[in-house]
Structure formats: C-alpha cells, structure tokens
Amino acid sequence: MMKRTLLGLAGAIALTVGLQVAPAMAQDCTVDVGTVYPTSVDWGQPIAQTALWVGDMINEAGGVDGCEVNMILRDDQNDSRVGVDAARALVDLDGVQLLIGTVSSGISIPILTSVTAPAGVMQMSCCSSSTRLTEIAASGEANGLWFRTFATxxxxxxxxxxxxxxxxxxxxxxxxxxxxxxxxxxxxxxxxxxxxxxxxxxxxxxxxxxxxxxxxxxxxxxxxxxxxxxxxxxxxxxxxxxxxxxxxxxxxxxxxxxxxxxxxxxxxxxxxxxxxxxxxxxSPRVASADAFVDAYTAQFEGPPSGPGLANSFDAAAIALLAYHAAGRDATGADIAAQVTAVTDPEGEAIPATVEGFARAMEVLSEGGTVSYQGATGAVTFDANGNVSAxxxxxxxxxxxxxxxxxxxxxxxxxxxxxxx
Structure with a gap:
C-alpha cells in the first residue's frame, strides 16, 4: 500500500485524494465519500491520514460493492463555519451519501443539523464527544444518520x-x-x-x-x-x-x-x-487493538500517539463496510441501516486487515453479518449512535x-x- 503523507495540507481548504489500488483489484466505477477533518492543525493531520489509509485498504480488498473509493478530503480548519461550508460542498456539489468526520463537536453538531441530516446523508465521527449529539439523536432530529466511535x-x-x-x-x-x-x-x-x-x-x-x-x-x-x-x-x-x-x-x-x-x-x-x-x-486491551498498533507503526513508521487515531480507523472502516453492504447506489439512510450488519456481536468475527475486509465484503454481499474487530475492539453502537470505552x-x-x-x-x- 502507498504510504501517504499530508505534509502539504496545512492551510488547504480542500483536497481530493485519488486512492490507488492493485491492478488485480482495479475497478471501473467510483464511489465518492466525503471526509472532513482539521488538517490545518498538527493533531488533525494524522487523524485524516488514518481515515485515508482505511480507504486504501478497502480498495485493496475490492472496493465498495466493486467500486473504487474516492475519499474527498476537506479541511474544516477547526472552525464551525468553514466545516459547515466544507460539508455542504461535499453534499451539494460532490453528491456524497456518506460523510466521515469531524473531530470537534462544535463543528459536527452544525454539520449534522444543517447539512447531513436534512440531506439524508450518513455522518460518522471519530472523535466528537458532546452529549448534545446524544440529545439530537434521541430527539429524532438526526434521522438515524449519526454515529461516532468516540465515547461521550x-x-x-x-x-x-x-x-x-x-x-x-x-x-x-x-x-x-x-x-x-x-x-x-x-x-x-x-x-x-x-x-x-x-x-x-x-x-x-x-x-x-x-x-x-x-x-x-x-x-x-x-x-x-x-x-x-x-x-x-x-x-x-x-x-x-x-x-x-x-x-x-x-x-x-x-x-x-x-x-x-x-x-x-x-x-x-x-x-x-x-x-x-x-x-x-x-482501546480495550484486546488482540485487535494490539494489531492496529502494529499495523499503524508499519504503515507510518511510528506508533499511534496522537488523539483519535484508533477511533478514526474504526469510523472509516465501519462506514465503508456499511456502504459496501448497502450497495454502490445506496442513500445515506441505506448505509446507516447496514451499520448493524457490520457490528453484529453474533456475526462472523473479522479482523481489521485487507484480508479481513475482503472476507467481510464477501459475507455482507451474501446477506450475512459480521462482528468488526477493530482498533478499539469489537465496536457496537446504541440507539443513539454511541459507543462505550x-x-x-x-x-x-x-x-x-x-x-x-x-x-x-x-x-x-x-x-x-x-x-x-
């Protein structure tokens, strides 16, 4: 897999990243996925980089429903107005049905309430922890489209x-x-x-x-x-x-x-x-969390030491596998409905590796369910899209x-x- 760096992202407002795949896995269709992260700040770049790495892995495993994942990355600059504008561009101009991001609750909340939920787009955050998001989900305002891999x-x-x-x-x-x-x-x-x-x-x-x-x-x-x-x-x-x-x-x-x-x-x-x-x-002290540390260290030539890296990995992996299960032409609601198929405690346990993703895609394509075993363990969500940790x-x-x-x-x- 290509080792990607984000050294040129500081100050950038938007960047479209074309993800490479091995020739044997080349796809003749593309699925666009929106990604919003604060790449202008030092701690935001590795979080975004981790999500893009998952996109590479999914493509190597065969892509979303046989289509190449195109991760369209936009910088929210850790500013709510910039973040909302970035999300709106991804939804209105790029037509994405899935948005992965962002970090700050102060940005995720207005994106959810003014952009993704009204447009029917699923939103998966790695790192937003505000309990206000639980209230929004419980009220029905999020339309079942909100998930996060970070505890409140x-x-x-x-x-x-x-x-x-x-x-x-x-x-x-x-x-x-x-x-x-x-x-x-x-x-x-x-x-x-x-x-x-x-x-x-x-x-x-x-x-x-x-x-x-x-x-x-x-x-x-x-x-x-x-x-x-x-x-x-x-x-x-x-x-x-x-x-x-x-x-x-x-x-x-x-x-x-x-x-x-x-x-x-x-x-x-x-x-x-x-x-x-x-x-x-x-992350819990389980084998899948240790495996993530080893894989991250090999990929980026150093261990994951910043905030949100394991959560970013799992957010991208679960969201993209759910997209695969829903199909290339899925709506945001279709993708959200398949999250439970990816995180079913009774499903086939699959590791967060290229081989594991390929096996998960096979099971999901056949209508089965899997239990994703990721960087933060065996992830499950409650009715409001929350996890425990x-x-x-x-x-x-x-x-x-x-x-x-x-x-x-x-x-x-x-x-x-x-x-x-």
Whole structure:
C-alpha cells in the first residue's frame, strides 16, 4: 500500500485524494465519500491520514460493492463555519451519501443539523464527544444518520474526577473552550468533581483568538485552586497556561485529550508540565487493538500517539463496510441501516486487515453479518449512535504523551455509578 503523507495540507481548504489500488483489484466505477477533518492543525493531520489509509485498504480488498473509493478530503480548519461550508460542498456539489468526520463537536453538531441530516446523508465521527449529539439523536432530529466511535464526554469527565480524588485534590477551577464541546465537557466535569466532594471555585469560558488571557488567568487565580481542569484546545491552551504560570498559578493541572499535542508540550515547556495529567478514552486491551498498533507503526513508521487515531480507523472502516453492504447506489439512510450488519456481536468475527475486509465484503454481499474487530475492539453502537470505552490517564514526556494508567470499562462504569 502507498504510504501517504499530508505534509502539504496545512492551510488547504480542500483536497481530493485519488486512492490507488492493485491492478488485480482495479475497478471501473467510483464511489465518492466525503471526509472532513482539521488538517490545518498538527493533531488533525494524522487523524485524516488514518481515515485515508482505511480507504486504501478497502480498495485493496475490492472496493465498495466493486467500486473504487474516492475519499474527498476537506479541511474544516477547526472552525464551525468553514466545516459547515466544507460539508455542504461535499453534499451539494460532490453528491456524497456518506460523510466521515469531524473531530470537534462544535463543528459536527452544525454539520449534522444543517447539512447531513436534512440531506439524508450518513455522518460518522471519530472523535466528537458532546452529549448534545446524544440529545439530537434521541430527539429524532438526526434521522438515524449519526454515529461516532468516540465515547461521550461523560467518560473523560468522570476520569478527571477520579484522578483528582485519588490525588487528594480538594478544590479545582474549570477552564473550558467556549463552544459546544467545551461547554458540554466543562459542565459535566464540574458536576463530576462536585459529586466526589471536590470544590469547584469557578467555571471560566475561554474564547478563541484573544490577544491575551490574562484577565481569565487572574480570575482563576483569585480563589487559589489546588488544581485546574483544562477542557481547551492547544492554541488557547498554550496562551492561557503561559499566563497562568506567569502569574504564579499551580502547575497541578488535569487536561482533556484535546491537549494531547506536541505543540502544547513544546510551547508550554516540560518544566511547567511535571504535575500535568491528561485523560482520554482508550482501546480495550484486546488482540485487535494490539494489531492496529502494529499495523499503524508499519504503515507510518511510528506508533499511534496522537488523539483519535484508533477511533478514526474504526469510523472509516465501519462506514465503508456499511456502504459496501448497502450497495454502490445506496442513500445515506441505506448505509446507516447496514451499520448493524457490520457490528453484529453474533456475526462472523473479522479482523481489521485487507484480508479481513475482503472476507467481510464477501459475507455482507451474501446477506450475512459480521462482528468488526477493530482498533478499539469489537465496536457496537446504541440507539443513539454511541459507543462505550475504557479510559487512560497520560502525562507528557520527552518523546510525547505517555500512558500512565489504564482504566477498564468496568472500572469506569463502576466509578460513574458511584457518583450517581
């Protein structure tokens, strides 16, 4: 398989990627698939790259219903207006019936409500965690077209409270990005801290692109919290934490997985991150997850270390296999209806390899079902398109983010039940 790089994507608004296939697998028809990811930012490029890699693998396995997959990639620039415009172009101009993406809930939500659901296009996200998306799906507004391979914000919020409680922290101030995702996880995290007896002094919204966050840092410092909880993205996270440290604030910080960034680590400095611990959802400790790490390392000459990579792989694989099961002329609703055939616990277990995809296509073409065993394990969705997941805590090291503790699905569930 071709080793693809995205080095030229920074600042690009759109890129159409023609996926190569082996001559023996060459197809004489094409299926266009929309892909929206923030390729302008350092952590977004590998997420998009992983999805494109799955497209390569599906083509090598025979394509979607015998047709070559053409992944049309557009950069949302981590901006909701740009993301909606990108999605609208994919739906209205390119005529896609499947959209894979995006990362931020603050972009996925308006894409779902104003573009994909009204147009009858299926949307599969790797990384959006807002519980608002669950509400949209439960209300029927998503028309059964919404799925995500990343657990909701409840998991990370609960793990943050668990880590704070274990560390003996008694007070915290919450800083959250002022968008749909940040407002959601910031609120849930504050509730989780309070549920375990930790005082939340304040919850402070952080807006994009301010010239300074000194006022917010001064406000946060007023009550002298023992720790900060940061539900921020790297750009505003860097600016805020620099102001905070400069004012003499504590270096004890708990961060969401959005800060698992080399840019954040380098700009803030490891010396200021010695008491920082991050949260993230995780793949279960199963053979298929280990196989993904090995395959990713071989493909990209390094292990998957950024956020959302395993989730991006599974989102693309499940969506494309469902497209195959529905047929080349399928509508978004047809594709969505076949997701259960790809993730049936009673179906034939298939690995996330070219050979596994080929076998899955054979079974699905015959009207059977498969149990996809992917980078995040045996994926299943609830009625609102959600998944459950274990979690991890992580810290910054010289080589990048390093896992500190694995928290099983059972541990996460038990802790969340104890809070309730």
């Amino acid at each position: 914000a409840d998991v990370q919020a609960a793990v943050a409270a668990m880590l704070a409680q274990d560390a003996g922290i008694e007070s915290v101030t919450v800083l959250f990005k002022n968008d749909d995702w940040g407002q959601d996880i910031g609120r849930i995290a504050a509730e989780a801290f309070e549920a375990v007896g930790i005082t939340v002094h304040e919850s402070i919204a952080i807006n994009d692109a301010q010239p300074s966050y000194r006022a917010e840092a001064t406000q946060a410092l007023r009550d002298q919290p023992e720790a900060l909880y940061l539900a921020l993205y790297p750009t505003e996270g860097i600016s805020f934490v620099r102001e905070w440290i400069g004012l003499g604030g504590t270096s004890t910080m708990i961060g969401a997985n959005s800060l698992k960034s080399d840019d954040f680590r380098a700009a803030v400095g490891l010396d200021n991150l010695t008491a920082f611990v991050g949260t993230d959802t995780s 274990p979690a991890v805590s992580w810290v910054f090291a010289e080589a990048g983010p390093s896992e500190e503790r694995y928290i099983s699905l059972e541990e996460v569930a038990a802790f969340m039940a104890s809070m309730n």
